[in-house]
Amino acid sequence: MKSVTLRRIKSFAIFDLPVNYHYVYINFQTIHERYRNTHAIWPATATRLKLIVDYWNNALLHYLLIVTAGTLLTTPFFSIDSLNDLYFFTICIAGALSYVPLYFIVYRHMYNSEFLPKLETAVAEYEGKERAWQEKCKQDQLSNRTLVFLFYVLDKASNLNRLTATDKWADQLHKIYGVSPKGMKNELDLVFKEEKKQTGTAPPLRNS
8 A cells, every 4th residue: 555655656746647547537437426426417528627627736736846845955055044035036936937848848748648638538438338338237127018017917916907008107117117208108008908909898097
């Protein structure tokens, strides 16, 4: 654990961590799932913007780290008398001027050439895994007709006889199975149409 922490600190010090693909992907997955659990709708583009903000926050933190380290390393070489307002003003000016080349040579360059391509790849990989999982769920799920028929058999076997080919029951089955009400209604119509053919009479309509 200690070696992992040291590697992360070293990686951040050379500004390698914010553009590490594994770091970008894990961050995207963690942030996206956290916000999706607390919001009814949370698109991948929203998480993408969050990660872009995080990148520039890391860039600012990295810059401040460099300025602080530079100040601490140079201060011992000055006498106590020279540590006056002019000294600290000079440090501030030098720090501000050093940001310009860092921004264009390091932060902006790495943002365009490293971070954004890896972020887009992470988004595509996450969405691809999510689509594959959804497709697997669809394949594993029973067909609408089978779901309706199982409920129909249960209703008849328990002698409740409450199930009817109505929009109300289609909505109830939609809530139970998570399938569209229209699909449930179509299958209910088919099941009761088949029942009518077999019995020769229309099933009684119920309001409940």
